[in-house]
Amino acid sequence: MNPFIPPARRVKIDLRHYRVLAVLIFLLLPLRQESPARGHAPGDTLFGRNQYIEYLPGDLPLIFAAPHGGDREPDEIPDRTYGTMVTDSYTRETVLAIRRAFLEKTGHLPHIVISHLRRTKLDPNRDIEEAAQGNPYAEQAWREYHGFIDAAGDSISRHTGAGFFIDIHGHGHPKKRLELGYLISGSSLRQSDNTLNGGSYARGSSLRHLAQYTPDTFAGLLRGDYSLGTLFEQRGIPAVPGKEQPYPDAGDRFFSGGYSTRRHGSVSSGVIDGIQIEAWYEGLRDTDENRRFYAGVMVQVINAYVRHHYGWEDITRAGIPQKPQPAAIKLSIAAPNPFSASTTIRYEIQGRKSRLAAVLYDSMGRLCHRYDALPVTEGVNTFRLSGAELSPGVYFLNFRYSGYTETLKLLIIH
Protein backbone atom coordinates (compact mmCIF):
# COMPACT_ATOMS: atom_id res chain seq x y z
CA MET A 1 0.00 0.00 0.00
CA ASN A 2 1.21 3.51 -0.72
CA PRO A 3 1.95 5.07 2.70
CA PHE A 4 1.41 8.65 1.43
CA ILE A 5 -2.31 8.33 0.65
CA PRO A 6 -4.77 7.54 3.46
CA PRO A 7 -6.74 4.33 2.72
CA ALA A 8 -10.17 6.03 2.64
CA ARG A 9 -9.12 8.42 -0.11
CA ARG A 10 -7.68 5.60 -2.24
CA VAL A 11 -11.01 3.80 -2.21
CA LYS A 12 -12.84 6.94 -3.30
CA ILE A 13 -10.47 7.47 -6.24
CA ASP A 14 -10.75 3.83 -7.33
CA LEU A 15 -14.55 3.97 -7.28
CA ARG A 16 -14.56 7.03 -9.47
CA HIS A 17 -12.24 5.23 -11.92
CA TYR A 18 -14.58 2.27 -12.04
CA ARG A 19 -17.45 4.55 -12.98
CA VAL A 20 -15.42 6.16 -15.79
CA LEU A 21 -14.35 2.71 -16.96
CA ALA A 22 -17.93 1.43 -16.99
CA VAL A 23 -19.02 4.39 -19.15
CA LEU A 24 -16.10 3.79 -21.51
CA ILE A 25 -16.89 0.08 -21.83
CA PHE A 26 -20.54 0.93 -22.46
CA LEU A 27 -19.57 3.36 -25.23
CA LEU A 28 -17.08 0.98 -26.83
CA LEU A 29 -19.16 -2.21 -26.77
CA PRO A 30 -21.51 -1.54 -29.71
CA LEU A 31 -18.55 -0.50 -31.88
CA ARG A 32 -16.82 -3.78 -31.24
CA GLN A 33 -19.91 -5.80 -32.09
CA GLU A 34 -20.39 -4.07 -35.41
CA SER A 35 -16.92 -4.89 -36.68
CA PRO A 36 -15.41 -7.84 -34.85
CA ALA A 37 -12.58 -8.23 -37.35
CA ARG A 38 -11.60 -4.56 -37.02
CA GLY A 39 -7.84 -4.11 -37.17
CA HIS A 40 -7.07 -7.48 -38.74
CA ALA A 41 -8.70 -7.07 -42.12
CA PRO A 42 -6.64 -7.09 -45.32
CA GLY A 43 -5.70 -3.54 -46.20
CA ASP A 44 -5.36 -2.41 -42.57
CA THR A 45 -2.09 -1.37 -40.98
CA LEU A 46 -1.20 -2.40 -37.43
CA PHE A 47 1.73 -1.06 -35.46
CA GLY A 48 3.40 -2.13 -32.26
CA ARG A 49 4.64 0.34 -29.64
CA ASN A 50 6.25 3.46 -31.19
CA GLN A 51 5.66 2.02 -34.67
CA TYR A 52 8.86 -0.02 -34.56
CA ILE A 53 7.03 -3.08 -35.90
CA GLU A 54 4.44 -2.94 -38.69
CA TYR A 55 1.92 -5.59 -39.67
CA LEU A 56 -0.11 -5.43 -42.89
CA PRO A 57 -2.69 -8.21 -42.63
CA GLY A 58 -3.51 -10.15 -45.80
CA ASP A 59 -6.02 -12.70 -47.07
CA LEU A 60 -3.68 -15.08 -48.92
CA PRO A 61 -2.09 -18.01 -47.02
CA LEU A 62 1.33 -16.37 -47.43
CA ILE A 63 3.43 -14.38 -44.97
CA PHE A 64 6.43 -12.25 -45.98
CA ALA A 65 8.70 -10.73 -43.34
CA ALA A 66 11.54 -8.20 -43.51
CA PRO A 67 13.59 -8.36 -40.29
CA HIS A 68 16.79 -6.58 -41.36
CA GLY A 69 15.74 -3.64 -43.56
CA GLY A 70 14.93 -1.06 -40.83
CA ASP A 71 16.68 2.28 -40.28
CA ARG A 72 15.22 3.68 -37.05
CA GLU A 73 17.69 4.27 -34.24
CA PRO A 74 15.73 5.44 -31.15
CA ASP A 75 17.80 6.64 -28.18
CA GLU A 76 15.75 4.55 -25.74
CA ILE A 77 17.35 1.40 -27.18
CA PRO A 78 21.16 1.29 -26.87
CA ASP A 79 23.17 -0.36 -29.65
CA ARG A 80 23.53 -4.13 -29.36
CA THR A 81 27.01 -5.10 -28.25
CA TYR A 82 27.41 -8.49 -29.96
CA GLY A 83 26.04 -10.38 -32.98
CA THR A 84 25.59 -9.31 -36.61
CA MET A 85 24.76 -5.65 -37.31
CA VAL A 86 24.60 -5.49 -41.14
CA THR A 87 21.45 -3.98 -42.67
CA ASP A 88 19.84 -5.92 -45.56
CA SER A 89 19.36 -2.80 -47.70
CA TYR A 90 15.95 -2.24 -49.30
CA THR A 91 14.38 -5.46 -48.02
CA ARG A 92 11.54 -3.38 -46.50
CA GLU A 93 10.93 -1.88 -49.92
CA THR A 94 11.20 -5.38 -51.43
CA VAL A 95 8.40 -6.88 -49.30
CA LEU A 96 6.20 -3.86 -50.09
CA ALA A 97 6.91 -4.39 -53.81
CA ILE A 98 5.96 -8.07 -53.35
CA ARG A 99 2.72 -6.98 -51.67
CA ARG A 100 1.87 -4.67 -54.58
CA ALA A 101 2.72 -7.38 -57.14
CA PHE A 102 0.38 -9.88 -55.45
CA LEU A 103 -2.39 -7.28 -55.33
CA GLU A 104 -1.96 -6.50 -59.06
CA LYS A 105 -1.81 -10.14 -60.18
CA THR A 106 -4.32 -11.75 -57.80
CA GLY A 107 -6.47 -9.00 -56.31
CA HIS A 108 -5.45 -10.36 -52.91
CA LEU A 109 -2.80 -9.60 -50.31
CA PRO A 110 -0.18 -11.67 -48.53
CA HIS A 111 0.50 -10.89 -44.85
CA ILE A 112 3.51 -8.59 -44.35
CA VAL A 113 5.52 -8.05 -41.14
CA ILE A 114 8.31 -5.45 -41.05
CA SER A 115 10.82 -4.35 -38.43
CA HIS A 116 11.63 -0.64 -38.83
CA LEU A 117 14.43 -0.80 -36.25
CA ARG A 118 18.01 -0.85 -37.46
CA ARG A 119 19.69 -4.16 -36.81
CA THR A 120 22.06 -2.44 -34.34
CA LYS A 121 18.94 -1.98 -32.14
CA LEU A 122 17.05 -5.23 -32.76
CA ASP A 123 17.71 -8.42 -34.72
CA PRO A 124 14.34 -10.21 -34.97
CA ASN A 125 16.01 -13.20 -36.67
CA ARG A 126 17.68 -14.25 -33.41
CA ASP A 127 16.36 -15.57 -30.08
CA ILE A 128 15.22 -12.78 -27.75
CA GLU A 129 18.46 -12.76 -25.77
CA GLU A 130 20.74 -12.02 -28.74
CA ALA A 131 18.01 -10.04 -30.54
CA ALA A 132 17.26 -7.48 -27.84
CA GLN A 133 20.23 -7.90 -25.45
CA GLY A 134 18.19 -7.15 -22.34
CA ASN A 135 16.58 -3.86 -23.39
CA PRO A 136 12.86 -3.96 -22.48
CA TYR A 137 11.75 -1.81 -25.45
CA ALA A 138 13.67 -3.99 -27.89
CA GLU A 139 12.24 -7.08 -26.18
CA GLN A 140 8.72 -5.72 -26.61
CA ALA A 141 9.37 -5.01 -30.30
CA TRP A 142 10.72 -8.57 -30.71
CA ARG A 143 7.55 -9.99 -29.12
CA GLU A 144 5.35 -7.84 -31.35
CA TYR A 145 7.26 -8.89 -34.48
CA HIS A 146 6.90 -12.61 -33.80
CA GLY A 147 3.42 -12.14 -32.34
CA PHE A 148 2.22 -10.60 -35.61
CA ILE A 149 3.67 -13.51 -37.62
CA ASP A 150 2.08 -15.97 -35.17
CA ALA A 151 -1.29 -14.20 -35.56
CA ALA A 152 -1.04 -14.34 -39.36
CA GLY A 153 -0.09 -18.04 -39.14
CA ASP A 154 -3.03 -18.83 -36.83
CA SER A 155 -5.48 -17.13 -39.15
CA ILE A 156 -4.06 -19.02 -42.17
CA SER A 157 -4.13 -22.35 -40.31
CA ARG A 158 -7.82 -21.84 -39.52
CA HIS A 159 -8.88 -20.74 -42.99
CA THR A 160 -6.67 -22.65 -45.42
CA GLY A 161 -5.13 -25.45 -43.37
CA ALA A 162 -1.68 -24.86 -44.85
CA GLY A 163 0.48 -21.85 -45.65
CA PHE A 164 3.91 -20.52 -46.45
CA PHE A 165 6.19 -18.16 -44.51
CA ILE A 166 8.91 -16.37 -46.49
CA ASP A 167 11.66 -14.50 -44.64
CA ILE A 168 13.15 -11.87 -46.97
CA HIS A 169 16.86 -11.04 -46.61
CA GLY A 170 19.80 -9.69 -48.58
CA HIS A 171 23.27 -11.22 -48.76
CA GLY A 172 26.62 -9.79 -49.83
CA HIS A 173 28.19 -13.06 -50.96
CA PRO A 174 30.24 -13.04 -54.21
CA LYS A 175 27.92 -15.35 -56.18
CA LYS A 176 24.85 -13.56 -57.57
CA ARG A 177 22.12 -16.06 -56.81
CA LEU A 178 19.28 -16.48 -54.33
CA GLU A 179 20.19 -18.57 -51.32
CA LEU A 180 17.19 -20.64 -50.28
CA GLY A 181 17.25 -21.67 -46.64
CA TYR A 182 15.15 -24.65 -45.57
CA LEU A 183 17.30 -25.36 -42.48
CA ILE A 184 19.30 -27.73 -44.70
CA SER A 185 23.01 -26.86 -44.57
CA GLY A 186 25.34 -26.67 -47.56
CA SER A 187 27.06 -29.90 -46.61
CA SER A 188 23.69 -31.68 -46.29
CA LEU A 189 22.71 -30.38 -49.75
CA ARG A 190 25.91 -31.97 -51.11
CA GLN A 191 24.46 -35.39 -50.18
CA SER A 192 22.81 -37.53 -52.87
CA ASP A 193 19.05 -37.34 -53.54
CA ASN A 194 18.69 -40.82 -52.04
CA THR A 195 20.30 -39.72 -48.81
CA LEU A 196 18.16 -36.57 -48.64
CA ASN A 197 15.05 -38.69 -49.18
CA GLY A 198 15.90 -40.84 -46.16
CA GLY A 199 13.41 -39.04 -43.94
CA SER A 200 15.52 -37.36 -41.27
CA TYR A 201 16.40 -34.40 -43.53
CA ALA A 202 12.72 -33.70 -44.24
CA ARG A 203 11.90 -33.91 -40.53
CA GLY A 204 14.66 -31.42 -39.72
CA SER A 205 13.62 -28.91 -42.37
CA SER A 206 11.24 -25.96 -42.40
CA LEU A 207 9.20 -27.90 -45.03
CA ARG A 208 8.49 -30.80 -42.66
CA HIS A 209 4.72 -30.45 -43.07
CA LEU A 210 4.76 -30.08 -46.86
CA ALA A 211 7.17 -33.02 -47.27
CA GLN A 212 4.41 -35.31 -45.97
CA TYR A 213 2.06 -34.64 -48.83
CA THR A 214 3.82 -33.13 -51.80
CA PRO A 215 3.65 -35.47 -54.80
CA ASP A 216 7.45 -35.06 -55.03
CA THR A 217 10.26 -36.55 -52.99
CA PHE A 218 12.08 -34.37 -50.46
CA ALA A 219 15.05 -33.94 -52.82
CA GLY A 220 12.47 -32.94 -55.46
CA LEU A 221 11.12 -30.28 -53.10
CA LEU A 222 14.63 -28.86 -52.73
CA ARG A 223 15.95 -29.10 -56.32
CA GLY A 224 13.47 -30.85 -58.59
CA ASP A 225 11.45 -29.43 -61.50
CA TYR A 226 9.04 -27.68 -59.12
CA SER A 227 11.51 -26.57 -56.47
CA LEU A 228 11.62 -22.83 -55.77
CA GLY A 229 15.22 -22.72 -56.98
CA THR A 230 14.35 -24.23 -60.37
CA LEU A 231 11.27 -22.03 -60.77
CA PHE A 232 13.31 -18.88 -60.04
CA GLU A 233 16.16 -20.00 -62.32
CA GLN A 234 13.69 -20.59 -65.20
CA ARG A 235 12.52 -16.98 -64.87
CA GLY A 236 15.98 -15.47 -64.97
CA ILE A 237 16.90 -15.40 -61.27
CA PRO A 238 19.68 -17.91 -60.42
CA ALA A 239 19.15 -19.76 -57.13
CA VAL A 240 20.68 -22.45 -54.97
CA PRO A 241 19.50 -25.17 -54.35
CA GLY A 242 17.71 -25.87 -57.64
CA LYS A 243 18.14 -28.05 -60.69
CA GLU A 244 20.94 -25.89 -62.17
CA GLN A 245 22.76 -25.42 -58.88
CA PRO A 246 21.78 -28.38 -56.68
CA TYR A 247 24.06 -27.33 -53.78
CA PRO A 248 26.56 -24.65 -52.83
CA ASP A 249 30.13 -25.80 -53.37
CA ALA A 250 32.26 -26.54 -50.34
CA GLY A 251 33.80 -23.18 -49.44
CA ASP A 252 30.86 -21.15 -50.79
CA ARG A 253 29.17 -19.01 -48.18
CA PHE A 254 25.54 -20.09 -47.86
CA PHE A 255 22.70 -19.09 -45.51
CA SER A 256 20.44 -22.04 -44.69
CA GLY A 257 17.80 -20.23 -42.60
CA GLY A 258 17.76 -18.60 -39.19
CA TYR A 259 15.65 -18.22 -36.06
CA SER A 260 12.47 -17.10 -37.86
CA THR A 261 12.56 -19.94 -40.40
CA ARG A 262 12.94 -22.37 -37.51
CA ARG A 263 10.22 -20.74 -35.41
CA HIS A 264 7.63 -19.98 -38.09
CA GLY A 265 8.28 -22.90 -40.48
CA SER A 266 6.90 -26.36 -39.78
CA VAL A 267 10.05 -28.05 -38.40
CA SER A 268 8.69 -28.52 -34.88
CA SER A 269 4.92 -28.34 -35.49
CA GLY A 270 2.15 -26.71 -37.43
CA VAL A 271 0.98 -26.42 -41.02
CA ILE A 272 2.91 -23.28 -42.05
CA ASP A 273 6.02 -24.20 -44.03
CA GLY A 274 8.89 -21.74 -44.18
CA ILE A 275 11.87 -20.55 -46.11
CA GLN A 276 14.54 -17.87 -45.84
CA ILE A 277 15.30 -16.19 -49.15
CA GLU A 278 18.56 -14.27 -49.37
CA ALA A 279 18.83 -12.05 -52.47
CA TRP A 280 21.96 -10.37 -53.80
CA TYR A 281 21.95 -6.57 -54.15
CA GLU A 282 22.67 -5.22 -57.62
CA GLY A 283 19.89 -6.07 -60.05
CA LEU A 284 17.33 -7.32 -57.51
CA ARG A 285 17.14 -5.04 -54.46
CA ASP A 286 18.84 -1.83 -55.54
CA THR A 287 16.26 0.12 -57.59
CA ASP A 288 12.48 0.41 -57.76
CA GLU A 289 12.50 -1.18 -61.18
CA ASN A 290 14.65 -4.14 -60.11
CA ARG A 291 12.53 -4.72 -57.02
CA ARG A 292 9.43 -4.72 -59.23
CA PHE A 293 11.06 -7.37 -61.42
CA TYR A 294 12.03 -9.52 -58.41
CA ALA A 295 8.54 -9.11 -56.90
CA GLY A 296 6.83 -10.02 -60.19
CA VAL A 297 8.91 -13.19 -60.51
CA MET A 298 8.19 -13.99 -56.85
CA VAL A 299 4.43 -13.99 -57.54
CA GLN A 300 4.83 -16.33 -60.55
CA VAL A 301 7.17 -18.67 -58.69
CA ILE A 302 5.09 -18.92 -55.51
CA ASN A 303 1.95 -19.46 -57.58
CA ALA A 304 3.51 -22.33 -59.58
CA TYR A 305 4.97 -23.79 -56.39
CA VAL A 306 1.78 -23.85 -54.31
CA ARG A 307 -0.29 -25.21 -57.21
CA HIS A 308 2.08 -28.12 -57.69
CA HIS A 309 2.93 -28.97 -54.08
CA TYR A 310 -0.17 -27.89 -52.15
CA GLY A 311 -2.69 -28.63 -54.90
CA TRP A 312 -4.18 -25.12 -54.67
CA GLU A 313 -5.95 -23.51 -57.60
CA ASP A 314 -4.15 -20.82 -59.59
CA ILE A 315 -4.19 -17.90 -57.13
CA THR A 316 -3.81 -15.38 -59.95
CA ARG A 317 -7.26 -16.51 -61.13
CA ALA A 318 -9.09 -18.36 -58.38
CA GLY A 319 -8.08 -16.11 -55.50
CA ILE A 320 -7.77 -17.30 -51.94
CA PRO A 321 -7.17 -21.05 -51.58
CA GLN A 322 -9.82 -22.79 -49.49
CA LYS A 323 -9.26 -25.49 -46.92
CA PRO A 324 -9.23 -28.67 -49.04
CA GLN A 325 -11.25 -31.77 -48.29
CA PRO A 326 -9.18 -33.78 -45.86
CA ALA A 327 -7.18 -36.43 -47.65
CA ALA A 328 -8.18 -39.97 -46.85
CA ILE A 329 -7.09 -43.47 -47.67
CA LYS A 330 -9.49 -46.41 -47.63
CA LEU A 331 -7.78 -49.76 -47.40
CA SER A 332 -9.83 -52.33 -49.11
CA ILE A 333 -8.03 -55.60 -49.12
CA ALA A 334 -4.91 -57.71 -49.50
CA ALA A 335 -5.57 -60.65 -51.82
CA PRO A 336 -4.65 -63.38 -51.37
CA ASN A 337 -4.32 -63.31 -47.58
CA PRO A 338 -2.89 -65.58 -46.17
CA PHE A 339 -0.26 -65.73 -48.90
CA SER A 340 3.12 -67.23 -49.67
CA ALA A 341 4.92 -65.71 -52.68
CA SER A 342 3.16 -62.34 -52.91
CA THR A 343 -0.09 -60.51 -52.34
CA THR A 344 -1.71 -57.49 -54.00
CA ILE A 345 -2.75 -54.60 -51.80
CA ARG A 346 -5.62 -52.49 -53.09
CA TYR A 347 -6.45 -49.09 -51.59
CA GLU A 348 -8.51 -46.09 -52.48
CA ILE A 349 -7.37 -42.45 -52.33
CA GLN A 350 -9.80 -39.60 -51.70
CA GLY A 351 -9.26 -35.84 -51.53
CA ARG A 352 -6.09 -33.96 -52.26
CA LYS A 353 -2.98 -35.82 -53.34
CA SER A 354 -0.53 -36.67 -50.62
CA ARG A 355 2.54 -38.77 -50.09
CA LEU A 356 1.84 -42.35 -49.13
CA ALA A 357 4.33 -44.52 -47.29
CA ALA A 358 3.87 -47.89 -45.62
CA VAL A 359 5.91 -49.77 -43.07
CA LEU A 360 5.77 -53.53 -42.52
CA TYR A 361 6.20 -54.82 -38.96
CA ASP A 362 6.34 -58.40 -37.73
CA SER A 363 4.22 -59.59 -34.79
CA MET A 364 6.97 -58.49 -32.38
CA GLY A 365 6.78 -54.94 -33.73
CA ARG A 366 10.15 -55.16 -35.53
CA LEU A 367 10.46 -53.15 -38.72
CA CYS A 368 10.79 -55.53 -41.71
CA HIS A 369 10.39 -53.28 -44.71
CA ARG A 370 9.64 -49.68 -45.67
CA TYR A 371 7.68 -48.76 -48.82
CA ASP A 372 8.25 -45.14 -49.82
CA ALA A 373 6.31 -43.09 -52.36
CA LEU A 374 3.52 -45.59 -53.15
CA PRO A 375 1.17 -44.67 -56.02
CA VAL A 376 -1.48 -42.10 -55.09
CA THR A 377 -3.74 -41.51 -58.05
CA GLU A 378 -7.32 -40.52 -57.22
CA GLY A 379 -9.38 -43.71 -56.93
CA VAL A 380 -8.11 -47.28 -56.64
CA ASN A 381 -4.37 -48.03 -56.53
CA THR A 382 -2.57 -51.34 -56.15
CA PHE A 383 0.89 -52.59 -55.28
CA ARG A 384 2.46 -56.02 -54.84
CA LEU A 385 4.00 -57.06 -51.59
CA SER A 386 6.44 -59.95 -51.71
CA GLY A 387 6.45 -62.53 -48.94
CA ALA A 388 9.25 -64.66 -50.37
CA GLU A 389 11.98 -63.28 -48.13
CA LEU A 390 9.86 -63.24 -44.99
CA SER A 391 9.42 -66.08 -42.52
CA PRO A 392 5.90 -67.40 -41.91
CA GLY A 393 3.79 -65.52 -39.38
CA VAL A 394 1.61 -62.51 -38.72
CA TYR A 395 2.64 -59.08 -40.07
CA PHE A 396 1.20 -55.60 -39.84
CA LEU A 397 1.34 -53.19 -42.76
CA ASN A 398 0.98 -49.63 -41.46
CA PHE A 399 0.02 -46.96 -44.02
CA ARG A 400 0.79 -43.29 -43.38
CA TYR A 401 -1.06 -40.79 -45.46
CA SER A 402 -1.30 -37.06 -44.79
CA GLY A 403 -1.46 -37.50 -41.05
CA TYR A 404 -3.76 -40.53 -41.21
CA THR A 405 -2.57 -44.04 -40.44
CA GLU A 406 -4.24 -47.33 -41.13
CA THR A 407 -3.07 -50.87 -40.54
CA LEU A 408 -3.67 -54.10 -42.43
CA LYS A 409 -3.01 -57.51 -40.90
CA LEU A 410 -1.24 -60.03 -43.14
CA LEU A 411 -0.49 -63.71 -42.68
CA ILE A 412 2.41 -65.35 -44.48
CA ILE A 413 2.53 -69.13 -44.89
CA HIS A 414 5.15 -71.14 -46.72
Ligand SMILES: [Zn+2]
Ligand atom coordinates in the same frame (compact mmCIF):
# COMPACT_ATOMS: atom_id res chain seq x y z
ZN1 LIG B 1 19.24 -10.74 -43.09
